Amino acid sequence: MPKPPKPDLLQGTLDLLVLKTLSLEAMHGWAISQRIKQVSNGAFAVNQGSLYPALHRLERAGWIGSEVGSAENNRQVKIYKLTRLGRSRLNEEKENWNRVTTAVARILEAQ
Amino acid sequence: MFRKLYHSIEFMMLRQKTERLMDGEIEYHIEQETLENMRRGMSRREARRAALQDFGGVARIREECREAWGTELAGNLYRDLLFALRGLRKNFVYTFAVVITLALGIGSNTALFSVLRSVVLRPLPIRDGDRVVMLERVDQKNITIGYGFSFPEMEFYRRHSPALEDIAEFHRMSFTLLGHGDAQNVDTAVVGANYFDFMGLKALHGRTFLPGEDAHGAAPVMVLSHRYFLANFAGDASVVGTTVRLNDRVHTIVGVLPPIPEFPARTDVYMPTSSCGTRSNPDFLTSHGSGLLRLYGRLKPSVTVEQAQRDFEGAVARYREAYPESDAASVAWSPHLALLSEEIAKNARPTFLLLFGITGLVLLIACASVANLSLARALRRRREVAIRTALGASRARLFQQFVIEGLLVSLAGGLVGLASAVAALQLLAAFAARFSVRAYDVRLDPVVLWFCVIVSVLTGVFACAIPAWRSRVPLMAGTKDGAAGSNAGSSQQWARQLTRRMLVSAQVAFSVAVLIAAGLLLRSLIKLQEVNPGFEAQHVFAMRLHPNWSRINDPETFRALFRKVLDEVRQMPGVIAAGVSGTVPLDRSGALSRELDLEEPPAVKLPVTVSVASPGYFAALRVPLLRGRDFRDTDREGAPVVAIVNQTLAKRRWPDADPLGKRFRIRRLFGLDDDTWITVVGVAGDMRSARLDREPADEVFLSFEQASAGTDVVIRTGTDLVQSIQNARKIVARVDPETALVSVRTMEEIVADNLAAPQLTTQLLGLLAALTLVITVTGIGGVAAVAASQRRAELGIRLALGARPRALIAMVVGQEMRMVLAGLAVGLIAALAFARVLGTFLFGVPPTDPFTFATVAVLMLCVAVVACLIPAIRAARVDPFETLRSD
Numbered sequence: 001m002p003k004p005p006k007p008d009l010l011q012g013t014l015d016l017l018v019l020k021t022l023s024l025e026a027m028h029g030w031a032i033s034q035r036i037k038q039v040s041n042g043a044f045a046v047n048q049g050s051l052y053p054a055l056h057r058l059e060r061a062g063w064i065g066s067e068v069g070s071a072e073n074n075r076q077v078k079i080y081k082l083t084r085l086g087r088s089r090l091n092e093e094k095e096n097w098n099r100v101t102t103a104v105a106r107i108l109e110a111q
Numbered sequence: 112m113f114r115k116l117y118h119s120i121e122f123m124m125l126r127q128k129t130e131r132l133m134d135g136e137i138e139y140h141i142e143q144e145t146l147e148n149m150r151r152g153m154s155r156r157e158a159r160r161a162a163l164q165d166f167g168g169v170a171r172i173r174e175e176c177r178e179a180w181g182t183e184l185a186g187n188l189y190r191d192l193l194f195a196l197r198g199l200r201k202n203f204v205y206t207f208a209v210v211i212t213l214a215l216g217i218g219s220n221t222a223l224f225s226v227l228r229s230v231v232l233r234p235l236p237i238r239d240g241d242r243v244v245m246l247e248r249v250d251q252k253n254i255t256i257g258y259g260f261s262f263p264e265m266e267f268y269r270r271h272s273p274a275l276e277d278i279a280e281f282h283r284m285s286f287t288l289l290g291h292g293d294a295q296n297v298d299t300a301v302v303g304a305n306y307f308d309f310m311g312l313k314a315l316h317g318r319t320f321l322p323g324e325d326a327h328g329a330a331p332v333m334v335l336s337h338r339y340f341l342a343n344f345a346g347d348a349s350v351v352g353t354t355v356r357l358n359d360r361v362h363t364i365v366g367v368l369p370p371i372p373e374f375p376a377r378t379d380v381y382m383p384t385s386s387c388g389t390r391s392n393p394d395f396l397t398s399h400g401s402g403l404l405r406l407y408g409r410l411k412p413s414v415t416v417e418q419a420q421r422d423f424e425g426a427v428a429r430y431r432e433a434y435p436e437s438d439a440a441s442v443a444w445s446p447h448l449a450l451l452s453e454e455i456a457k458n459a460r461p462t463f464l465l466l467f468g469i470t471g472l473v474l475l476i477a478c479a480s481v482a483n484l485s486l487a488r489a490l491r492r493r494r495e496v497a498i499r500t501a502l503g504a505s506r507a508r509l510f511q512q513f514v515i516e517g518l519l520v521s522l523a524g525g526l527v528g529l530a531s532a533v534a535a536l537q538l539l540a541a542f543a544a545r546f547s548v549r550a551y552d553v554r555l556d557p558v559v560l561w562f563c564v565i566v567s568v569l570t571g572v573f574a575c576a577i578p579a580w581r582s583r584v585p586l587m588a589g590t591k592d593g594a595a596g597s598n599a600g601s602s603q604q605w606a607r608q609l610t611r612r613m614l615v616s617a618q619v620a621f622s623v624a625v626l627i628a629a630g631l632l633l634r635s636l637i638k639l640q641e642v643n644p645g646f647e648a649q650h651v652f653a654m655r656l657h658p659n660w661s662r663i664n665d666p667e668t669f670r671a672l673f674r675k676v677l678d679e680v681r682q683m684p685g686v687i688a689a690g691v692s693g694t695v696p697l698d699r700s701g702a703l704s705r706e707l708d709l710e711e712p713p714a715v716k717l718p719v720t721v722s723v724a725s726p727g728y729f730a731a732l733r734v735p736l737l738r739g740r741d742f743r744d745t746d747r748e749g750a751p752v753v754a755i756v757n758q759t760l761a762k763r764r765w766p767d768a769d770p771l772g773k774r775f776r777i778r779r780l781f782g783l784d785d786d787t788w789i790t791v792v793g794v795a796g797d798m799r800s801a802r803l804d805r806e807p808a809d810e811v812f813l814s815f816e817q818a819s820a821g822t823d824v825v826i827r828t829g830t831d832l833v834q835s836i837q838n839a840r841k842i843v844a845r846v847d848p849e850t851a852l853v854s855v856r857t858m859e860e861i862v863a864d865n866l867a868a869p870q871l872t873t874q875l876l877g878l879l880a881a882l883t884l885v886i887t888v889t890g891i892g893g894v895a896a897v898a899a900s901q902r903r904a905e906l907g908i909r910l911a912l913g914a915r916p917r918a919l920i921a922m923v924v925g926q927e928m929r930m931v932l933a934g935l936a937v938g939l940i941a942a943l944a945f946a947r948v949l950g951t952f953l954f955g956v957p958p959t960d961p962f963t964f965a966t967v968a969v970l971m972l973c974v975a976v977v978a979c980l981i982p983a984i985r986a987a988r989v990d991p992f993e994t995l996r997s998d
Contacts, residue, residue, distance in 0.1 A: 029139075029140055030140045052133070052175075052176050053179050071139060
C-alpha cells in the first residue's frame with residue numbers, strides 16, 4: 001500500500017455523517033458518498049460500499065426513509081431522506097459527539 | 112423478537128423489489144464512480160476496476176445490506192417452509208393422519224370453549240354484573256321456592272337492607288297481543304320503571320321506560336325483546352311509536368331492547384307495573400299474602416355477597432317479627448341471596464366444565480397420538496438430519512425446521528378444526544339451550560379464535576416439533592447406523608415402548624367404552640322411533656288457543672268460543688274428525704296430577720292423570736274406544752258427570768269387572784265440586800301421553816263441556832295438511848279476532864320434538880365416539896409406526912435371509928394387536944359398568960346388549976388392523992440391501 005495510512009472511521013461515526021448529510025436535503029446513495037468525501041476532504045479511509053449497509057440499517061431503524069426516484073440516465077434509485085425520528089437521533093448523536101471530542105481534547109491538552 | 116420477525120416477513124414479501132432497488136443503487140454508484148475515474152484520465156476498464164476496488168466487494172456489501180434487514184432469517188424461513196411443504200406432501204399419510212387428529216382435538220376444544228365462554232365466562236350484558244343479586248326464598252334443601260314476594264314485603268326489605276343500593280321487582284304474565292297481524296300470546300315481564308336503569312340496559316331502538324311510567328294512570332307503554340322484535344316485526348325499527356293492544360289496553364311500543372338473556376324464562380315484551388291488572392290492584396299493594404314478585408338487588412360498592420346475605424337474613428327476621436300473621440312469617444323458608452350471573456350460570460357451569468374437561472382429555476390423547484406419529488417420521492428421517500448436522504446446520508436451524516413443520520400441520524389441523532367447530536356449533540347451542548338462557552349468544556368471538564390459534568401453536572410445538580427434535584441422535588451414530596439406531600434390548604427403550612403401548616391400550620379402552628355408550632343410545636333411539644304411541648300422528652294437527660282473558664271471563668263464553676271454532680272447523684273440506692282437549696299427547700302442559708277416590712272398596716287414593724276431551728277427540732287421534740261410548744254433546748253442564756278412562760286404568764282398577772258404570776271422585780278438579788261422583792262411560796285405548804319412553808299411566812278424561820277447561824283443538828284431515836292449517840287459522844281469527852294461537856303443530860312435529868332430546872344426546876355422543884375412534888386409530892398407527900421404524904434393520908435382515916414380506920407384515924401387526932386386545936378387554940369391562948349408569952337413558956335395549964358390544968368389538972378390531980397395516984407394509988417394503996449397508 002503506497003498511500004499513507006488514514007485514520008479508520010470511528011464506529012458509529014458513519015451513521016452520524018449520513019444523518020447529518022441527509023438533514024440538509026434528500027439524496028441518493030451516490031450523492032451521499034460524494035458529499036461526505038468532499039466535505040471531509042477525503043480524510044477517512046472508508047470503503048465506499050459500506051455506506052449501503054449503513055443506509056439499510058438506518059432505514060430499518062426508522063431514522064431515514066426512502067422513496068424510489070430516477071437519477072441521471074433514467075435509472076431507478078432510492079432517494080433517502082431524514083425522518084422526524086432521525087432528526088432527533090441526529091441531535092442526540094451530535095451531542096454525544098461533542099461530549100466525546102471535548103473530553104478527548106481536554107485529555108490531550110492537559111499539561 | 113416479534114418486531115424482528117415482522118420485518119423479516121415484510122422483507123420476504125418485498126424481497127424482490129428491495130433486491131432490485133439495492134442492486135440498482137449499487138450499480139449506479141459504481142457507474143458514476145467509473146465515469147468520475149474516466150474524467151480523471153483512466154481508461155474505461157481501469158476506471159471500472161478502480162471503482163469496484165474502492166467500493167469493496169459487491170457481493171459482501173449486498174450480503175451486509177440483506178443482513179441489515181434480517182434477511183438471513185427471512186430467507187431461511189422461506190426455504191424451510193418450502194422444504195417442509197415438500198416433505199409433508201411426500202409423506203401424505205402422515206400429514207393426513209396428523210391434520211385430522213389435531214383437527215378433531217382442536218375443533219372439539221374450540222367448540223366447547225366457545226360455548227363455555229358464551230354461557231358461563233363472558234360477563235352478562237348488564238351494568239356492574241358483579242353487583243346485581245337475586246333475592247330468593249329457598250327450602251331446607253336450598254332449592255328455590257316458586258312462591259315470590261309480596262309488595263309490602265318488598266317495601267320492607269327496601270327500607271331495611273342497608274347493603275343494597277336498590278331493589279328492582281319483576282314478575283311474569285301472559286297477555287294477548289292484538290293489532291299486529293293475528294292475535295298473539297306474549298310472555299310478558301312486568302317491571303318497575305327503574306328496571307332498565309337498574310340493569311344498565313339501553314334500548315337498541317327508541318327508549319326504555321321513563322320515571323313515572325309505572326305510576327297509576329300513566330299512559331300504557333311497552334318495550335319489545337330483541338328476539339320477539341326480529342321474529343314478529345322483522346327487525347323494522349319503525350315499529351317504535353306504533354300502538355298495539357295487550358288484552359284490553361292499548362300500549363305504545365316505546366323501544367326495543369338489545370339481545371340479552373331472557374331470564375328466568377322466555378320474554379317477549381316488557382311492560383311497567385301500572386299495566387298489570389293484578390299488580391296495580393290496590394289490594395295487592397297492602398296484601399302480605401300475594402307472593403307474585405321476584406326481586407333483584409344491587410349491592411352497594413364494596414359490599415360482599417356474604418355481607419348482603421347476612422343483611423337480608425336480618426331484614427327477613429325483622430319482617431317476620433313485624434308481621435307474624437303473614438305467609439312469609441308462618442311458612443318455613445330461608446332467605447337466599449346470590450349473584451344474578453351465578454344463578455344464570457348455575458345449571459350450565461358444571462355440565463360444560465365437565466365436557467370441556469373431556470374434550471381437553473381428548474386433545475391430550477390426540478397430542479400423544481400425534482407425538483408418536485411425529486416420532487416415527489423423525490426416526491425415518493434420522494439420516495437426513497444427521498447429514499444436515501454434519502454439513503454444518505446449527506441446532507437452532509434444525510429446531511427451526513422441525514418447528515416450522517410442526518406448525519404447518521398443526522395450523523392446518525387448527526383450521527380444519529375451526530371449520531368443524533363452526534359446523535358443530537348449532538348442535539352444541541341447541542344442547543346448551545337446555546342448561547342456559549344464554550345459549551342464544553353462542554358464537555365464535557375473537558377470544559375463541561385466539562384460543563384456537565394458541566392451542567394450534569402449542570400442539571404444533573409440543574406434539575409435532577419436540578418429539579421429532581428429541582429423536583435426533585449424536586452425529587456419528589446417526590450416519591453410521593441410520594434408522595436402526597437401537598439396540599432392541601436396551602431396557603430404557605423397552606420401558607418407553609411399554610409406556611407408549613399402555614397409553615394406546617388406555618385409549619382403546621376409553622374409545623370402546625364411548626362407542627358402546629353411543630351404540631346403545633343409537634339402538635334405543637331407533638327403538639324409540641319404532642314405538643307405537645297409541646295414536647296415529649299422520650294427518651293430524653293441534654291448535655292451542657289463548658283467549659283474551661279480559662273478555663272471556665266466565666265458563667259459558669269460554670265453552671262457546673271453543674264450540675264455535677269446533678263447529679266451523681268440522682265444516683272445513685276434508686276434515687275427518689275434530690275435538691277439543693285439555694292437552695295433547697306427548698305435551699303435558701295441560702294435564703293435572705290428582706288422586707282417584709273409588710266408590711267401591713278398596714277405598715284407597717290412587718294417582719291418576721286427568722285431562723279433558725270433547726266428542727271427536729279420540730276419533731281425531733284414531734284412539735280406539737274399546738268399551739262404552741265417546742263423549743256426547745249431551746254430556747254438558749247439569750247432566751251427570753261422566754268420564755272415559757284408559758285401558759291401563761280400567762285393567763288395573765277393575766281387572767275382573769265391567770268398568771262401565773263404576774263411579775269415583777277426584778278432588779280439586781277444574782270447576783267441579785270436590786264431592787261430585789263421576790261415572791265411567793267408556794274405555795279408550797292407551798296412549799303414550801307423557802313421553803314416548805314411558806308406559807301409559809292411569810288416565811282419566813272428563814267431558815270438555817262439564818269441566819269447562821281445554822286448550823287445544825285437534826283436527827284430522829284427509830286433505831293437504833298445510834292448506835288445512837291455514838284454513839283453521841283463518842277460522843279462529845274470524846270466530847274471535849282476539850284469541851291468540853299459542854301454537855299450531857302437527858302431531859308428527861310433536862312426536863319429533865319428543866325425540867329431539869334423545870336425538871341430540873345421541874348425536875353428541877356419536878360425535879364424541881367418532882372423534883375418539885379416529886384419534887385412537889392414529890394412536891395405534893403411531894405406535895406401530897414407531898415400532899416398525901425402530902425395527903427396520905431387523906426387518907431388513909429378515910428379508911435378506913429370505914423371510915416373505917407377508918409374514919413380516921403379519922408379525923408386526925400381530926405384535927401391535929396385543930395392545931389393542933388388552934385395551935379392548937378393559938374397554939368392554941368398563942362399558943359393562945358404565946352402561947348400568949346409562950341404563951336410565953336407554954329404552955328397549957338392555958345395558959348389556961350383546962349386539963352393540965359385539966359390533967363395537969369387531970369395529971375396533973378392524974380399524975386397529977388397518978391402522979397397524981399401513982406402517983407394517985411400509986416397513987416390510989424396506990430394501991434389505993439399504994439397511995444392511997448402513998449397518
